[in-house]
Amino acid sequence: MSEGLMSGSTSTFSSSPTPEWLRMITSSSHVDDVVALTGGASRHTYRFRADGRSMIVQRQRQGSDRSLVAESHLVELARSHGVPAPERVASGTDDDGLEYHVALVVAGETIARKILRDERFAFARTALPAQLGAALGALGTVDPGDAPELDRIDQLDRFREVADELDVVNPVFELAFARLREERPDRSQSASIVHGDFRLGNVIVDERGLAAVIDWELAHLGDPAEDLAWLCAPAWRFGGSRPVAGIGEYEELLDSYAAVSGRTVDRETLTWWRILATLKWGIMCVQQARTHLDGVARSHELAAIGRRVCQTEDDLLRELNDVTDVLP
Known part of the structure:
Protein backbone atom coordinates (compact mmCIF):
# COMPACT_ATOMS: atom_id res chain seq x y z
CA MET A 1 0.00 0.00 0.00
CA GLU A 109 -3.04 2.59 -3.51
CA THR A 110 -1.60 4.43 -6.52
CA ILE A 111 0.01 1.57 -8.46
CA ALA A 112 -2.17 0.91 -11.50
CA ARG A 113 -1.43 -2.80 -11.91
CA LYS A 114 -2.55 -3.46 -8.34
CA ILE A 115 -5.72 -1.41 -8.76
CA LEU A 116 -6.54 -3.29 -11.97
CA ARG A 117 -5.76 -6.78 -10.70
CA ASP A 118 -5.84 -7.17 -6.91
CA GLU A 119 -8.96 -8.77 -5.47
CA ARG A 120 -9.19 -6.18 -2.70
CA PHE A 121 -10.00 -3.55 -5.35
CA ALA A 122 -12.72 -5.59 -7.07
CA PHE A 123 -15.51 -3.29 -5.87
CA ALA A 124 -13.41 -0.19 -6.48
CA ARG A 125 -12.99 -1.15 -10.12
CA THR A 126 -16.77 -1.14 -10.59
CA ALA A 127 -17.14 2.25 -8.91
CA LEU A 128 -14.11 4.10 -10.28
CA PRO A 129 -15.26 5.07 -13.80
CA ALA A 130 -18.26 7.02 -12.48
CA GLN A 131 -16.25 8.40 -9.54
CA LEU A 132 -13.50 9.64 -11.85
CA GLY A 133 -16.09 11.31 -14.05
CA ALA A 134 -17.71 12.93 -11.01
CA ALA A 135 -14.32 14.22 -9.80
CA LEU A 136 -13.65 15.85 -13.15
CA GLY A 137 -17.19 17.16 -13.18
CA ALA A 138 -16.61 18.80 -9.79
CA LEU A 139 -13.36 20.31 -11.05
CA GLY A 140 -15.35 21.72 -13.96
CA THR A 141 -17.51 23.71 -11.56
CA VAL A 142 -14.54 25.71 -10.26
CA ASP A 143 -14.39 29.25 -11.61
CA PRO A 144 -11.08 29.57 -13.50
CA GLY A 145 -10.95 33.16 -12.29
CA ASP A 146 -10.30 31.80 -8.80
CA ALA A 147 -7.01 30.30 -10.04
CA PRO A 148 -5.31 33.28 -11.74
CA GLU A 149 -1.94 31.55 -11.60
CA LEU A 150 -3.01 29.06 -14.30
CA ASP A 151 -2.30 29.72 -17.98
CA ARG A 152 -4.33 28.57 -20.95
CA ILE A 153 -2.18 26.21 -23.00
CA ASP A 154 -3.08 25.05 -26.52
CA GLN A 155 -1.98 21.42 -26.35
CA LEU A 156 -1.82 20.81 -30.11
CA ASP A 157 0.33 23.89 -30.73
CA ARG A 158 2.48 23.15 -27.67
CA PHE A 159 3.33 19.60 -28.74
CA ARG A 160 3.92 20.70 -32.32
CA GLU A 161 6.59 22.97 -30.84
CA VAL A 162 8.03 20.16 -28.71
CA ALA A 163 8.20 17.79 -31.69
CA ASP A 164 9.95 20.45 -33.77
CA GLU A 165 12.41 21.23 -30.97
CA LEU A 166 13.27 17.52 -30.76
CA ASP A 167 13.54 17.38 -34.56
CA VAL A 168 11.23 14.36 -34.55
CA VAL A 169 10.85 12.78 -37.99
CA ASN A 170 7.94 10.36 -37.71
CA PRO A 171 5.37 9.81 -40.50
CA VAL A 172 2.74 8.46 -38.11
CA PHE A 173 3.06 11.48 -35.83
CA GLU A 174 2.79 13.81 -38.84
CA LEU A 175 -0.33 11.99 -40.03
CA ALA A 176 -1.85 12.49 -36.57
CA PHE A 177 -0.91 16.19 -36.51
CA ALA A 178 -2.54 16.68 -39.91
CA ARG A 179 -5.75 14.92 -38.87
CA LEU A 180 -5.93 16.83 -35.61
CA ARG A 181 -5.45 20.18 -37.33
CA GLU A 182 -8.11 19.31 -39.89
CA GLU A 183 -10.70 18.16 -37.35
CA ARG A 184 -9.93 20.46 -34.41
CA PRO A 185 -13.03 21.03 -32.20
CA ASP A 186 -14.50 24.46 -31.59
CA ARG A 187 -12.20 26.48 -29.32
CA SER A 188 -14.56 29.36 -28.64
CA GLN A 189 -15.91 27.97 -25.36
CA SER A 190 -14.59 29.36 -22.11
CA ALA A 191 -11.67 27.54 -20.53
CA SER A 192 -11.92 25.27 -17.50
CA ILE A 193 -9.34 24.10 -15.00
CA VAL A 194 -7.58 21.01 -16.34
CA HIS A 195 -5.61 18.67 -14.06
CA GLY A 196 -3.19 17.86 -16.87
CA ASP A 197 -2.25 14.27 -15.93
CA PHE A 198 -5.49 12.67 -14.78
CA ARG A 199 -5.01 8.88 -14.81
CA LEU A 200 -4.35 5.84 -12.68
CA GLY A 201 -1.06 6.49 -10.91
CA ASN A 202 -2.12 10.03 -10.07
CA VAL A 203 -5.13 9.06 -8.00
CA ILE A 204 -5.27 7.27 -4.65
CA VAL A 205 -7.70 4.35 -4.58
CA ASP A 206 -9.00 2.40 -1.61
CA GLU A 207 -11.45 -0.50 -1.37
CA ARG A 208 -14.40 1.86 -1.94
CA GLY A 209 -12.91 3.53 -5.00
CA LEU A 210 -11.50 7.02 -5.52
CA ALA A 211 -9.97 8.45 -2.33
CA ALA A 212 -8.00 11.41 -3.69
CA VAL A 213 -6.71 13.10 -6.84
CA ILE A 214 -3.01 13.92 -6.55
CA ASP A 215 -0.07 15.29 -8.58
CA TRP A 216 -1.52 18.62 -9.72
CA GLU A 217 1.73 20.16 -10.97
CA LEU A 218 0.68 20.12 -14.66
CA ALA A 219 -2.64 21.90 -14.05
CA HIS A 220 -3.59 24.60 -16.54
CA LEU A 221 -6.62 26.10 -18.27
CA GLY A 222 -8.12 24.39 -21.29
CA ASP A 223 -10.86 22.11 -22.57
CA PRO A 224 -12.18 19.70 -19.89
CA ALA A 225 -12.29 16.98 -22.55
CA GLU A 226 -8.49 16.91 -22.27
CA ASP A 227 -8.61 15.25 -18.84
CA LEU A 228 -11.43 12.88 -19.82
CA ALA A 229 -9.55 11.74 -22.91
CA TRP A 230 -6.15 11.40 -21.19
CA LEU A 231 -7.77 8.91 -18.81
CA CYS A 232 -8.96 6.92 -21.86
CA ALA A 233 -5.70 6.90 -23.83
CA PRO A 234 -4.43 3.37 -24.58
CA ALA A 235 -1.20 3.99 -22.66
CA TRP A 236 -3.16 4.64 -19.45
CA ARG A 237 -5.29 1.51 -19.63
CA PHE A 238 -2.31 -0.46 -18.29
CA GLY A 239 -3.31 -3.61 -20.14
CA GLY A 240 -6.98 -3.41 -19.17
CA SER A 241 -9.52 -4.30 -21.83
CA ARG A 242 -11.95 -1.42 -21.32
CA PRO A 243 -11.47 2.10 -22.67
CA VAL A 244 -11.71 4.13 -19.44
CA ALA A 245 -8.55 3.49 -17.42
CA GLY A 246 -8.75 -0.14 -18.51
CA ILE A 247 -11.76 -0.75 -16.25
CA GLY A 248 -14.82 1.16 -17.49
CA GLU A 249 -16.95 2.23 -20.43
CA TYR A 250 -17.20 5.69 -21.93
CA GLU A 251 -20.85 6.10 -20.94
CA GLU A 252 -20.06 5.63 -17.23
CA LEU A 253 -17.41 8.34 -17.34
CA LEU A 254 -19.23 10.86 -19.53
CA ASP A 255 -22.65 10.48 -17.89
CA SER A 256 -21.15 11.00 -14.44
CA TYR A 257 -19.15 14.00 -15.65
CA ALA A 258 -22.24 15.60 -17.18
CA ALA A 259 -24.38 14.96 -14.09
CA VAL A 260 -21.96 16.85 -11.85
CA SER A 261 -20.64 19.56 -14.20
CA GLY A 262 -23.82 20.27 -16.16
CA ARG A 263 -21.76 20.06 -19.37
CA THR A 264 -21.73 17.30 -21.96
CA VAL A 265 -18.76 16.05 -23.96
CA ASP A 266 -19.66 14.22 -27.17
CA ARG A 267 -17.81 11.16 -28.38
CA GLU A 268 -16.42 12.96 -31.43
CA THR A 269 -14.73 15.56 -29.23
CA LEU A 270 -13.50 12.87 -26.86
CA THR A 271 -12.01 10.93 -29.78
CA TRP A 272 -10.12 14.01 -31.02
CA TRP A 273 -8.63 14.58 -27.57
CA ARG A 274 -7.83 10.87 -27.18
CA ILE A 275 -5.85 10.92 -30.44
CA LEU A 276 -4.00 13.99 -29.21
CA ALA A 277 -3.34 12.26 -25.89
CA THR A 278 -1.72 9.33 -27.68
CA LEU A 279 0.32 11.66 -29.87
CA LYS A 280 1.47 13.63 -26.82
CA TRP A 281 2.55 10.43 -25.07
CA GLY A 282 4.51 9.35 -28.12
CA ILE A 283 6.37 12.67 -28.20
CA MET A 284 6.97 12.43 -24.44
CA CYS A 285 8.51 8.99 -25.00
CA VAL A 286 10.90 10.47 -27.57
CA GLN A 287 11.69 13.32 -25.18
CA GLN A 288 12.51 11.01 -22.29
CA ALA A 289 14.63 8.72 -24.46
CA ARG A 290 16.60 11.73 -25.69
CA THR A 291 17.29 12.71 -22.09
CA HIS A 292 19.06 9.35 -21.72
CA LEU A 293 20.72 9.24 -25.13
CA ASP A 294 22.07 12.79 -24.88
CA GLY A 295 23.62 12.00 -21.50
CA VAL A 296 21.52 14.50 -19.55
CA ALA A 297 20.38 11.69 -17.25
CA ARG A 298 21.54 8.16 -17.96
CA SER A 299 18.67 5.88 -17.01
CA HIS A 300 17.48 2.40 -17.98
CA GLU A 301 13.94 3.58 -17.29
CA LEU A 302 14.20 6.52 -19.68
CA ALA A 303 15.76 4.30 -22.32
CA ALA A 304 12.96 1.74 -21.93
CA ILE A 305 10.31 4.44 -22.24
CA GLY A 306 11.86 5.36 -25.60
CA ARG A 307 11.05 1.90 -26.88
CA ARG A 308 7.36 2.64 -26.36
CA VAL A 309 7.32 5.01 -29.34
CA CYS A 310 6.50 2.10 -31.65
CA GLN A 311 3.51 1.21 -29.43
CA THR A 312 2.16 4.75 -29.68
CA GLU A 313 2.56 4.55 -33.47
CA ASP A 314 0.42 1.42 -33.50
CA ASP A 315 -2.12 3.04 -31.16
CA LEU A 316 -2.30 6.13 -33.37
CA LEU A 317 -2.85 4.13 -36.55
CA ARG A 318 -5.68 2.27 -34.85
CA GLU A 319 -7.17 5.54 -33.64
CA LEU A 320 -6.86 7.21 -37.03
CA ASN A 321 -8.55 4.28 -38.72
CA ASP A 322 -11.48 4.48 -36.28
CA VAL A 323 -11.05 0.93 -34.99
CA THR A 324 -9.96 1.60 -31.41
CA ASP A 325 -13.45 1.15 -29.98
CA VAL A 326 -13.75 -2.40 -31.29
CA LEU A 327 -10.23 -3.58 -30.64
CA PRO A 328 -8.57 -4.25 -27.28
Whole structure:
Protein backbone atom coordinates (compact mmCIF):
# COMPACT_ATOMS: atom_id res chain seq x y z
CA MET A 1 0.00 0.00 0.00
CA SER A 2 1.27 3.45 -0.80
CA GLU A 3 0.14 6.41 1.24
CA GLY A 4 0.37 10.12 0.62
CA LEU A 5 0.45 12.65 -2.14
CA MET A 6 2.59 10.45 -4.31
CA SER A 7 4.03 6.98 -4.10
CA GLY A 8 7.76 6.30 -4.21
CA SER A 9 10.69 4.51 -2.68
CA THR A 10 12.66 6.00 0.17
CA SER A 11 15.66 8.11 -0.74
CA THR A 12 18.24 10.31 0.93
CA PHE A 13 18.62 14.05 0.36
CA SER A 14 21.37 16.28 1.61
CA SER A 15 19.05 18.67 3.43
CA SER A 16 16.09 16.85 4.93
CA PRO A 17 13.61 19.04 6.79
CA THR A 18 14.31 19.06 10.51
CA PRO A 19 11.67 18.00 13.05
CA GLU A 20 11.94 21.51 14.52
CA TRP A 21 11.04 23.13 11.19
CA LEU A 22 8.19 20.67 10.60
CA ARG A 23 6.82 21.36 14.09
CA MET A 24 6.89 25.08 13.37
CA ILE A 25 5.11 25.01 9.99
CA THR A 26 2.46 22.50 11.16
CA SER A 27 1.96 24.08 14.62
CA SER A 28 2.63 20.67 16.18
CA SER A 29 4.24 19.73 19.46
CA HIS A 30 5.93 16.49 18.31
CA VAL A 31 7.29 15.30 14.94
CA ASP A 32 8.94 11.96 14.16
CA ASP A 33 9.41 9.32 11.44
CA VAL A 34 10.65 11.75 8.77
CA VAL A 35 11.26 9.70 5.61
CA ALA A 36 12.34 10.97 2.18
CA LEU A 37 10.38 9.78 -0.83
CA THR A 38 11.11 10.22 -4.51
CA GLY A 39 9.41 13.45 -5.51
CA GLY A 40 10.12 14.20 -9.15
CA ALA A 41 12.19 16.83 -10.91
CA SER A 42 10.57 19.89 -9.35
CA ARG A 43 10.26 18.93 -5.67
CA HIS A 44 11.52 16.92 -2.73
CA THR A 45 8.89 14.89 -0.89
CA TYR A 46 8.93 13.62 2.70
CA ARG A 47 6.51 11.65 4.85
CA PHE A 48 6.39 12.29 8.59
CA ARG A 49 4.15 12.17 11.64
CA ALA A 50 3.06 15.24 13.53
CA ASP A 51 1.23 14.73 16.84
CA GLY A 52 0.40 11.22 15.67
CA ARG A 53 -1.03 12.28 12.30
CA SER A 54 0.65 11.14 9.06
CA MET A 55 1.54 14.02 6.75
CA ILE A 56 3.39 14.72 3.52
CA VAL A 57 5.56 17.79 2.93
CA GLN A 58 6.81 18.77 -0.50
CA ARG A 59 9.59 21.32 -0.90
CA GLN A 60 10.53 23.09 -4.10
CA ARG A 61 13.84 22.07 -5.63
CA GLN A 62 16.43 24.78 -6.18
CA GLY A 63 15.93 26.27 -9.63
CA SER A 64 12.37 25.01 -10.10
CA ASP A 65 9.81 27.58 -11.24
CA ARG A 66 6.77 25.50 -10.25
CA SER A 67 4.93 27.20 -7.41
CA LEU A 68 3.95 24.82 -4.62
CA VAL A 69 2.02 27.58 -2.87
CA ALA A 70 -0.13 28.10 -5.97
CA GLU A 71 -0.56 24.34 -6.35
CA SER A 72 -1.60 24.05 -2.70
CA HIS A 73 -4.16 26.80 -3.25
CA LEU A 74 -5.50 25.02 -6.33
CA VAL A 75 -5.87 21.68 -4.54
CA GLU A 76 -7.72 23.33 -1.67
CA LEU A 77 -9.93 25.16 -4.17
CA ALA A 78 -10.73 21.87 -5.90
CA ARG A 79 -11.50 20.23 -2.53
CA SER A 80 -13.93 23.02 -1.70
CA HIS A 81 -15.88 22.16 -4.86
CA GLY A 82 -16.11 18.45 -4.12
CA VAL A 83 -12.99 17.04 -5.76
CA PRO A 84 -11.53 14.38 -3.46
CA ALA A 85 -8.01 15.58 -2.69
CA PRO A 86 -5.58 15.59 0.26
CA GLU A 87 -6.42 18.07 3.00
CA ARG A 88 -4.05 21.03 3.19
CA VAL A 89 -2.21 21.63 6.47
CA ALA A 90 0.16 24.46 5.56
CA SER A 91 2.00 26.13 2.71
CA GLY A 92 4.50 28.95 2.40
CA THR A 93 8.11 29.88 1.71
CA ASP A 94 11.04 28.74 3.84
CA ASP A 95 14.13 30.71 4.88
CA ASP A 96 15.92 29.65 1.68
CA GLY A 97 13.17 31.15 -0.47
CA LEU A 98 11.86 27.72 -1.47
CA GLU A 99 8.15 27.03 -1.41
CA TYR A 100 6.56 24.10 0.40
CA HIS A 101 3.16 22.64 1.13
CA VAL A 102 1.97 20.11 3.69
CA ALA A 103 -1.08 17.86 3.47
CA LEU A 104 -2.55 14.98 5.41
CA VAL A 105 -1.74 11.51 4.13
CA VAL A 106 -4.57 9.75 2.30
CA ALA A 107 -4.44 5.98 2.72
CA GLY A 108 -4.78 3.87 -0.40
CA GLU A 109 -3.04 2.59 -3.51
CA THR A 110 -1.60 4.43 -6.52
CA ILE A 111 0.01 1.57 -8.46
CA ALA A 112 -2.17 0.91 -11.50
CA ARG A 113 -1.43 -2.80 -11.91
CA LYS A 114 -2.55 -3.46 -8.34
CA ILE A 115 -5.72 -1.41 -8.76
CA LEU A 116 -6.54 -3.29 -11.97
CA ARG A 117 -5.76 -6.78 -10.70
CA ASP A 118 -5.84 -7.17 -6.91
CA GLU A 119 -8.96 -8.77 -5.47
CA ARG A 120 -9.19 -6.18 -2.70
CA PHE A 121 -10.00 -3.55 -5.35
CA ALA A 122 -12.72 -5.59 -7.07
CA PHE A 123 -15.51 -3.29 -5.87
CA ALA A 124 -13.41 -0.19 -6.48
CA ARG A 125 -12.99 -1.15 -10.12
CA THR A 126 -16.77 -1.14 -10.59
CA ALA A 127 -17.14 2.25 -8.91
CA LEU A 128 -14.11 4.10 -10.28
CA PRO A 129 -15.26 5.07 -13.80
CA ALA A 130 -18.26 7.02 -12.48
CA GLN A 131 -16.25 8.40 -9.54
CA LEU A 132 -13.50 9.64 -11.85
CA GLY A 133 -16.09 11.31 -14.05
CA ALA A 134 -17.71 12.93 -11.01
CA ALA A 135 -14.32 14.22 -9.80
CA LEU A 136 -13.65 15.85 -13.15
CA GLY A 137 -17.19 17.16 -13.18
CA ALA A 138 -16.61 18.80 -9.79
CA LEU A 139 -13.36 20.31 -11.05
CA GLY A 140 -15.35 21.72 -13.96
CA THR A 141 -17.51 23.71 -11.56
CA VAL A 142 -14.54 25.71 -10.26
CA ASP A 143 -14.39 29.25 -11.61
CA PRO A 144 -11.08 29.57 -13.50
CA GLY A 145 -10.95 33.16 -12.29
CA ASP A 146 -10.30 31.80 -8.80
CA ALA A 147 -7.01 30.30 -10.04
CA PRO A 148 -5.31 33.28 -11.74
CA GLU A 149 -1.94 31.55 -11.60
CA LEU A 150 -3.01 29.06 -14.30
CA ASP A 151 -2.30 29.72 -17.98
CA ARG A 152 -4.33 28.57 -20.95
CA ILE A 153 -2.18 26.21 -23.00
CA ASP A 154 -3.08 25.05 -26.52
CA GLN A 155 -1.98 21.42 -26.35
CA LEU A 156 -1.82 20.81 -30.11
CA ASP A 157 0.33 23.89 -30.73
CA ARG A 158 2.48 23.15 -27.67
CA PHE A 159 3.33 19.60 -28.74
CA ARG A 160 3.92 20.70 -32.32
CA GLU A 161 6.59 22.97 -30.84
CA VAL A 162 8.03 20.16 -28.71
CA ALA A 163 8.20 17.79 -31.69
CA ASP A 164 9.95 20.45 -33.77
CA GLU A 165 12.41 21.23 -30.97
CA LEU A 166 13.27 17.52 -30.76
CA ASP A 167 13.54 17.38 -34.56
CA VAL A 168 11.23 14.36 -34.55
CA VAL A 169 10.85 12.78 -37.99
CA ASN A 170 7.94 10.36 -37.71
CA PRO A 171 5.37 9.81 -40.50
CA VAL A 172 2.74 8.46 -38.11
CA PHE A 173 3.06 11.48 -35.83
CA GLU A 174 2.79 13.81 -38.84
CA LEU A 175 -0.33 11.99 -40.03
CA ALA A 176 -1.85 12.49 -36.57
CA PHE A 177 -0.91 16.19 -36.51
CA ALA A 178 -2.54 16.68 -39.91
CA ARG A 179 -5.75 14.92 -38.87
CA LEU A 180 -5.93 16.83 -35.61
CA ARG A 181 -5.45 20.18 -37.33
CA GLU A 182 -8.11 19.31 -39.89
CA GLU A 183 -10.70 18.16 -37.35
CA ARG A 184 -9.93 20.46 -34.41
CA PRO A 185 -13.03 21.03 -32.20
CA ASP A 186 -14.50 24.46 -31.59
CA ARG A 187 -12.20 26.48 -29.32
CA SER A 188 -14.56 29.36 -28.64
CA GLN A 189 -15.91 27.97 -25.36
CA SER A 190 -14.59 29.36 -22.11
CA ALA A 191 -11.67 27.54 -20.53
CA SER A 192 -11.92 25.27 -17.50
CA ILE A 193 -9.34 24.10 -15.00
CA VAL A 194 -7.58 21.01 -16.34
CA HIS A 195 -5.61 18.67 -14.06
CA GLY A 196 -3.19 17.86 -16.87
CA ASP A 197 -2.25 14.27 -15.93
CA PHE A 198 -5.49 12.67 -14.78
CA ARG A 199 -5.01 8.88 -14.81
CA LEU A 200 -4.35 5.84 -12.68
CA GLY A 201 -1.06 6.49 -10.91
CA ASN A 202 -2.12 10.03 -10.07
CA VAL A 203 -5.13 9.06 -8.00
CA ILE A 204 -5.27 7.27 -4.65
CA VAL A 205 -7.70 4.35 -4.58
CA ASP A 206 -9.00 2.40 -1.61
CA GLU A 207 -11.45 -0.50 -1.37
CA ARG A 208 -14.40 1.86 -1.94
CA GLY A 209 -12.91 3.53 -5.00
CA LEU A 210 -11.50 7.02 -5.52
CA ALA A 211 -9.97 8.45 -2.33
CA ALA A 212 -8.00 11.41 -3.69
CA VAL A 213 -6.71 13.10 -6.84
CA ILE A 214 -3.01 13.92 -6.55
CA ASP A 215 -0.07 15.29 -8.58
CA TRP A 216 -1.52 18.62 -9.72
CA GLU A 217 1.73 20.16 -10.97
CA LEU A 218 0.68 20.12 -14.66
CA ALA A 219 -2.64 21.90 -14.05
CA HIS A 220 -3.59 24.60 -16.54
CA LEU A 221 -6.62 26.10 -18.27
CA GLY A 222 -8.12 24.39 -21.29
CA ASP A 223 -10.86 22.11 -22.57
CA PRO A 224 -12.18 19.70 -19.89
CA ALA A 225 -12.29 16.98 -22.55
CA GLU A 226 -8.49 16.91 -22.27
CA ASP A 227 -8.61 15.25 -18.84
CA LEU A 228 -11.43 12.88 -19.82
CA ALA A 229 -9.55 11.74 -22.91
CA TRP A 230 -6.15 11.40 -21.19
CA LEU A 231 -7.77 8.91 -18.81
CA CYS A 232 -8.96 6.92 -21.86
CA ALA A 233 -5.70 6.90 -23.83
CA PRO A 234 -4.43 3.37 -24.58
CA ALA A 235 -1.20 3.99 -22.66
CA TRP A 236 -3.16 4.64 -19.45
CA ARG A 237 -5.29 1.51 -19.63
CA PHE A 238 -2.31 -0.46 -18.29
CA GLY A 239 -3.31 -3.61 -20.14
CA GLY A 240 -6.98 -3.41 -19.17
CA SER A 241 -9.52 -4.30 -21.83
CA ARG A 242 -11.95 -1.42 -21.32
CA PRO A 243 -11.47 2.10 -22.67
CA VAL A 244 -11.71 4.13 -19.44
CA ALA A 245 -8.55 3.49 -17.42
CA GLY A 246 -8.75 -0.14 -18.51
CA ILE A 247 -11.76 -0.75 -16.25
CA GLY A 248 -14.82 1.16 -17.49
CA GLU A 249 -16.95 2.23 -20.43
CA TYR A 250 -17.20 5.69 -21.93
CA GLU A 251 -20.85 6.10 -20.94
CA GLU A 252 -20.06 5.63 -17.23
CA LEU A 253 -17.41 8.34 -17.34
CA LEU A 254 -19.23 10.86 -19.53
CA ASP A 255 -22.65 10.48 -17.89
CA SER A 256 -21.15 11.00 -14.44
CA TYR A 257 -19.15 14.00 -15.65
CA ALA A 258 -22.24 15.60 -17.18
CA ALA A 259 -24.38 14.96 -14.09
CA VAL A 260 -21.96 16.85 -11.85
CA SER A 261 -20.64 19.56 -14.20
CA GLY A 262 -23.82 20.27 -16.16
CA ARG A 263 -21.76 20.06 -19.37
CA THR A 264 -21.73 17.30 -21.96
CA VAL A 265 -18.76 16.05 -23.96
CA ASP A 266 -19.66 14.22 -27.17
CA ARG A 267 -17.81 11.16 -28.38
CA GLU A 268 -16.42 12.96 -31.43
CA THR A 269 -14.73 15.56 -29.23
CA LEU A 270 -13.50 12.87 -26.86
CA THR A 271 -12.01 10.93 -29.78
CA TRP A 272 -10.12 14.01 -31.02
CA TRP A 273 -8.63 14.58 -27.57
CA ARG A 274 -7.83 10.87 -27.18
CA ILE A 275 -5.85 10.92 -30.44
CA LEU A 276 -4.00 13.99 -29.21
CA ALA A 277 -3.34 12.26 -25.89
CA THR A 278 -1.72 9.33 -27.68
CA LEU A 279 0.32 11.66 -29.87
CA LYS A 280 1.47 13.63 -26.82
CA TRP A 281 2.55 10.43 -25.07
CA GLY A 282 4.51 9.35 -28.12
CA ILE A 283 6.37 12.67 -28.20
CA MET A 284 6.97 12.43 -24.44
CA CYS A 285 8.51 8.99 -25.00
CA VAL A 286 10.90 10.47 -27.57
CA GLN A 287 11.69 13.32 -25.18
CA GLN A 288 12.51 11.01 -22.29
CA ALA A 289 14.63 8.72 -24.46
CA ARG A 290 16.60 11.73 -25.69
CA THR A 291 17.29 12.71 -22.09
CA HIS A 292 19.06 9.35 -21.72
CA LEU A 293 20.72 9.24 -25.13
CA ASP A 294 22.07 12.79 -24.88
CA GLY A 295 23.62 12.00 -21.50
CA VAL A 296 21.52 14.50 -19.55
CA ALA A 297 20.38 11.69 -17.25
CA ARG A 298 21.54 8.16 -17.96
CA SER A 299 18.67 5.88 -17.01
CA HIS A 300 17.48 2.40 -17.98
CA GLU A 301 13.94 3.58 -17.29
CA LEU A 302 14.20 6.52 -19.68
CA ALA A 303 15.76 4.30 -22.32
CA ALA A 304 12.96 1.74 -21.93
CA ILE A 305 10.31 4.44 -22.24
CA GLY A 306 11.86 5.36 -25.60
CA ARG A 307 11.05 1.90 -26.88
CA ARG A 308 7.36 2.64 -26.36
CA VAL A 309 7.32 5.01 -29.34
CA CYS A 310 6.50 2.10 -31.65
CA GLN A 311 3.51 1.21 -29.43
CA THR A 312 2.16 4.75 -29.68
CA GLU A 313 2.56 4.55 -33.47
CA ASP A 314 0.42 1.42 -33.50
CA ASP A 315 -2.12 3.04 -31.16
CA LEU A 316 -2.30 6.13 -33.37
CA LEU A 317 -2.85 4.13 -36.55
CA ARG A 318 -5.68 2.27 -34.85
CA GLU A 319 -7.17 5.54 -33.64
CA LEU A 320 -6.86 7.21 -37.03
CA ASN A 321 -8.55 4.28 -38.72
CA ASP A 322 -11.48 4.48 -36.28
CA VAL A 323 -11.05 0.93 -34.99
CA THR A 324 -9.96 1.60 -31.41
CA ASP A 325 -13.45 1.15 -29.98
CA VAL A 326 -13.75 -2.40 -31.29
CA LEU A 327 -10.23 -3.58 -30.64
CA PRO A 328 -8.57 -4.25 -27.28
